Amino acid sequence: MDLRQIVALALQVSIFLTVFGFGLRSTLDDLLSPARRPGTLARGLVAMFVVMPIVAIVLCIAFQFHPAVEIVLVALSISPMPPLLSNREAQAGGRVSYGIGLMVTAALLSIGFIPLAVGLIGRILGLPIAMGPAALVRLASLSVLLPLGLGMLVRHASPAAAAQVARPAAIVAIAGLVLSVAALLIALLPTALTLVGNGTLLVFVVFVVVGLAIGHALGGPSREERAVLALSTACRHPAIAIAVANANFPEEKLVPAAVLLYLLVNILVSIGYILLQRRLRAAVRAAPVLRPGG
Numbered sequence: 001m002d003l004r005q006i007v008a009l010a011l012q013v014s015i016f017l018t019v020f021g022f023g024l025r026s027t028l029d030d031l032l033s034p035a036r037r038p039g040t041l042a043r044g045l046v047a048m049f050v051v052m053p054i055v056a057i058v059l060c061i062a063f064q065f066h067p068a069v070e071i072v073l074v075a076l077s078i079s080p081m082p083p084l085l086s087n088r089e090a091q092a093g094g095r096v097s098y099g100i101g102l103m104v105t106a107a108l109l110s111i112g113f114i115p116l117a118v119g120l121i122g123r124i125l126g127l128p129i130a131m132g133p134a135a136l137v138r139l140a141s142l143s144v145l146l147p148l149g150l151g152m153l154v155r156h157a158s159p160a161a162a163a164q165v166a167r168p169a170a171i172v173a174i175a176g177l178v179l180s181v182a183a184l185l186i187a188l189l190p191t192a193l194t195l196v197g198n199g200t201l202l203v204f205v206v207f208v209v210v211g212l213a214i215g216h217a218l219g220g221p222s223r224e225e226r227a228v229l230a231l232s233t234a235c236r237h238p239a240i241a242i243a244v245a246n247a248n249f250p251e252e253k254l255v256p257a258a259v260l261l262y263l264l265v266n267i268l269v270s271i272g273y274i275l276l277q278r279r280l281r282a283a284v285r286a287a288p289v290l291r292p293g294g
Helices: 003-024 028-032 038-062 067-077 085-091 096-125 133-157 159-193 200-218 223-234 238-248 255-286
Strands: none
Touching: 003 133, 003 159, 028 096, 038 067, 038 096, 038 200, 038 223, 067 096, 067 200, 067 238, 067 255, 085 096, 085 223, 085 255, 096 133, 096 223, 096 238, 133 159, 133 238, 159 255, 200 223, 200 255, 223 255, 238 255
16 A cells, blocks of 8 residues: 555545544434425525536636646536535534535435536536446445444434544544645645646636635525535535546546645635634624614
């Protein structure tokens, strides 16, 4: 096993443990939360699986990109949200239970949606791309469904054991994630920087900002659900995007670097959104309450 395989394994384990930790704190009611708001769920699915692919198509038609960037942009636009997103949603004041339910719903739907979407977008853009469901089932299961289900099973069987396991699992997950990301930055950042300066950075910024704006606008009247949908629309699953791209263009070496550049842009822009939401919540709490006749 070489260093690249070790880093990939460490990243997979850290993601598995993180989502397992979500499961230790989740219930069946959390998973069903989006279904109890069919209007909000429908708007969320439209934002993630209709609007964002259209945004990617428009950007690819309007501008001339390096092929790797075009491939990554299309792949990201049809991928569900990443399994680590719940942490950012909580920081933005989002309702985590709704975010977890939306994550599971999107992961399940993506298994059928992505193979159809890549064929349609490929015809529109003239790209010979296709994707079978087998790899998607594996990725969605290992990164979302299996660890979340195991965590919920432990919680159901023994809430005390779930409470004891949660902290050690979180520590190992964070340590593995930090080390894996650091190794990926060292390995891929020089290549990713070669994509800067030709409009790629700006396009990724536009993609993320539009995703945040669309998700926030379609999130409904609840501030907590707007924050969840905004981040869910703008943040897409990098492993699924890489799988879609590599399945069709395995010789394109810039794909992982382009995904890394997108992730860096996504993190920075999302931090700005999170800070804005925190400031707005603080302003609402500090505002005087007007009483009738006061």
